[in-house]
Amino acid sequence: MQTFQELILKLQEFWAREGCVLQQPLDLEVGAGTMHPDTFLRVLGPEPWRVAYVQPSRRPADGRYGDNPFRLGKHHQFQVILKPSPLDVQRLYVKSLEAIGLDLTKHDLRFEEDNWEAPTLGAWGVGWQVMLDGMEITQFTYFQQAGGLELKPISAEITYGLERLTMFLSLSQSIYDIEWVEGIPYGQVRKQEEYELSKYYFELADVTFLQSQFDGWEAEARRCLEAGLVLPGYECALKCSHSFNVLDARGAVSVTERVGLMKRVRDLAVGCAKAYVESREKQGFPLLTAEAREALGVSVEVASA
C-alpha cells in the first residue's frame, strides 16, 4: 500500500535523476500545472529546460463539498516538462511507473489519443491519455503551440493525477480514504477544505467583487507588460484567470459573456508569451549552448542586468 506522499517522493526522485529542476508549486491559484510559469513560459523560445514539480490545481466548478468520493475542487498534479522532448520520452515515462512500484508485466498499459487544448492560453498539443487497467492515470502531451506561438523545440509534458493514481494503486473506494502518510488519511488533511471552498465558490463568493478583481488584474497585467515586467504581468494574468473560474463556478457567467472573458484572458497570455520570448532573447537565451547561440545569432548580455 502506497501513501500519497510516497508517490510524490518517488516521482521527484525519479525525475530529479533525469536532470529535472525540482521546482516548487506556484504560490498562486491555478487550474493546472501547465499554467506554472516554469511550464507555460519556459516551453517558449529555443532554450532547453527540464523541470518537475507538484502543483495544487484548483477547479472551483469541480468542487463537490467533500461529498463525492471521486471529485475534488482542488487536486494535485505532478508535472514534468522535458524540452526538447527526447526520443525515448515514452520509455522514460514507463520507467517512472516502474519506479513508483508498478510491475507492468501484470498490468494493461495503453496510450489512447487525447489532444490537449487550452484556448485561454492560446495553447494546444498532441498526445494521449495513458490508460492503466482501464483508468486514465496520466496526460501525455507534445506541446505544439503556446501563447499563440509555434514552438521549436517541442516540449513533452507529463501530468500525473496524484490523487487518482494513489487511489487506483490502492483500489480505494474514496479519495478521502487514501493515506497521505501512514495513519493520516487524505480526508483528515483536506476534506474540510473541500467543503469550505465549495461553499465559498458556489454560494458565498461576491460576484461584484470578483468582477472588479477580473478587471483590476487585467489592467494591472497590462501595466506590468508596458513596464517590461513579464513575470509579474503573467502572475496578474493568472489571477485574472482564477477570478474568471470562480465567477463561472458561481454561475455568474452567461454564454455570451463567457466568450468575451475568455478572449480577454487569452489576449493577456499571448501578450505575456511574446514579451517573455523577447525578454529571454534580450538576455541572450542564457540556457543555450554557445554553439546554439551562435547558430541563432544572439549574444549574452551582462547576466546581472
Place this chain on the structure above:
Amino acid sequence: MPKGEYLLEVRSEEIPARMLEPGVKELATRVFEELMARGIGPREVETGYTPRRLVMILSGLPEREADREEQVMGPPVRAAFAADGAPTPALLGFAKRTGLEPDQLARVKTDKGEYLAATKKIEGRATREVLGEIVPRVLAGISWAKMMRWGSGEGPWVRPVHGVVSLLDGEIVPFDLFGIAAGAETEGHPTLSPEPFRVADVADYKRLLAERNVEVRPAERRRVLHDTMRSRAEALGGTLVDDPALLDKLTAICEIPGVMEGRFGDAFLELPAEVLSTSLRDHQSALTVADAEGGLLPCFLTVMDRPDDPAGRARSGNEWVVAARLADARFFYGEDRKAGLAHRAEQLQRLNFQEKLGSYAIKTERIVALSAFLCDQLGLKAERLHAAEAARLLKVDLATEMVKEFTSLQGVMGGIYAREEGHSEDVWQAVYDQYLPASADDPIPRGKVGQIMGLADRMDTLVGIFGLGLIPTGSKDPFGLRRAAQAVVRIALEGGLPLDLEAVATEAARLYGDRLTRSAEKILDDLRPFLYDRIRYILGLEGFAYDEIEAGLAVGVANLPDLRARVDALHKVREEAAFLSVVLAAKRIANIVKDAAEQPIDESLFVEPAEKDLAAAFEGLRAEVEEAASAGDYERCLRLIAGLAPVLDRFFVEVLVMAEDENVRRNRLALLQAIGKTASRTAKLSEVVVDKAEARAKAG
C-alpha cells in the same frame, strides 16, 4: 531466384485509432501506384497495423524496370545538310551530343517537316533503388488527420518514429525517415516482449512477431475479439450486444487481442439500460451483455493489450473505474428525477439554440405551434393533444444532468424521464425517438407523434438557419443541416406522410416572426434545391435510376409519398415497348412545343386523318388518365398514355406540324401541348433517358 518480396514496417509511438486504417491505405495505394507507373508493380499487396506499427508487404516484384528507348529530336533535315549534301555544324553538334555518327541518326516525319532524331537507350533501375526513393517520400507525405512535431522540430508526422524495417528479399533497402535509418531490426510487444530482434524476411517477420505477442492483421484481431466476446457473453448466460464501431476502435488500440471481462454491482441495474451501455461505451470502451428478457447482465467486455490477466489487475482496475463511473451516473439520474422535467423546462430559457434564433424555450413554443400545423395538414385529430404534450417536453432533457454528461443520450433520457413521470406511450416514445434517424441505418420514429416531432423540430431548424443565410457549403455544415434534411425526407417517405413541405417551411418561417433576416420566398429558393438533393439521394438508395427521379421531380412535388409513387410507376413501365415509343414522342413533343403559347384545341381546324385520329384517341383518354392519377394509380396513367403510341407515331409520319397555314399549325401545336401535359401527369417523360440503339431496334 529472388522472390521479389518487400517488407516495410514503421514503428512509432501510438497512432490514434481513427487514423490507422486510412494511413496504411494511403501508404499502400501510393506506393503501388508509383511502382505501377514505372512498370514494376507487385503481384500482391498486403497491409497490416497495430497502434505502434504500420506494415506493408509487397510480393512478386520484378527485379528491375525494363530498359527503354527514348527518342531525342535533332535539327530538321533541311538544316542538317548543306547544298552539297555535306553535314552542317548543326548536325555535327547534335551527333556529338548524342554520341552517334551522323549516319546512325534516324529521320522522323513530324507536322513541321522531317527531322533527324537519335534513339537513346535508358537502362531500367533496380527495384531496390526505386523502393529506396519512393517509400520514404510516400511515408513522409501521408496526409494524417492531425500531425505533430517532436524533439528539435522533427516531423510533421502523426507521432514520433522509432524504427523502420525495410527488406527486399532479406536485404536492407536503405533510407532515412526523420533521422531514423531503415534496417532489419524491430521489437515485439512493448511490455511483454520488449527486446529488439532481427528479421530475415517476410516469413520470419510474421513468425517472430506472433511469438512476441503482436498480431499485425487487424481483421484477425477483430475476429478474435468478436469471437471471444461472444463466447464469454454466452458463458455468462447472455448474448453480446454488438457494436461494430466500438469493435473497430478496440481492434485499433491493441497489438494483441485480449478480452477483459468485468462485473459491476447488481445495484447499478436500477439505471436504465441505455444509461448503462452509454456510460460503459463512452467511458470504458466496453460492450454489454443482454439477458433473455432484453435487460442487461451486470457485466461488461472490453479489450486489454495482453493475452491474459494473471494477477487479475486489469480486471480489478477496470471494475474499479466502472464502479466510479456508474456511481456518477446514478448520482445524475437521482438528481434529475428529484428535480423533475417541469423544473428543468424552466432552465431552457437559459439554453441557447442559436444566438439569433433565441433559446430552447422559444424554440419549444415554435415546435408546439408547428406540430399543430402538421397535424392539421395531415388531418390527424386524435394525435393533436399528444403532439402538443410531446412538443412541450421535447427539448427539456437538454437541461438534465444526464444529458450534460452524455450528450449522445439526448432525446432518449427525456423519453425515459417522461415515461417515469407517467406520460402516455405516444408521448414518451415521441420524445425518445426525436433524433431518429441519426444515420442511414437508423429507423424513423416509431409512432405518428414521434414522426411529427422529428419533422417539426428539423423543419424549424432548417428554416431558421437558412433564414439567417447560413446555408451549408462544401464540407462546412456546423448545424448538421444535410442530415436534418435527409431525416425529413426519410420520415415523410417512410412514414407515408403526404405533407406539402413548402407549406410547412412557409409556416415555420412565419413562426419565427422578425428573427429571420430573409423572407420565406428567399428561404424556399435555397431550401427547395437543398431538399431535392436529399430526395435524389434517398430515392437513389432505394434503387431508382437517376432519370426516373429527375422525371418525377421535374413536374413538381406535391408531397413525397406521391412523388415516390410516380417515380415507382415510371420505374415499372419504362421497359415496356409501347412506353418507349411514348417517351420518344414526348421528347419530340417537348422540342416542338418548347416556345409555343398555350391555347385551346379547335377540332374544326384538323385536316389530316392522322391528326383527327390522334385527337379522338386523346380525347377518349384524357379523363381516364386524370381519374387514374387522382386515385394515385400512376402505372395505369402511364399505360394509358402508352396506348397512344401507335396513333402518335402515325401522326408524326403523316402530319407536318409546322404547316404553312398559321391556324392549322397553332392548332396542331395546341393538340401536342395538351397531350404533353397529360402525359406529364406522372413524370416529365422527356427526361427519361433512352438508349438510342435500343430505341432504333424497337422502332424496327
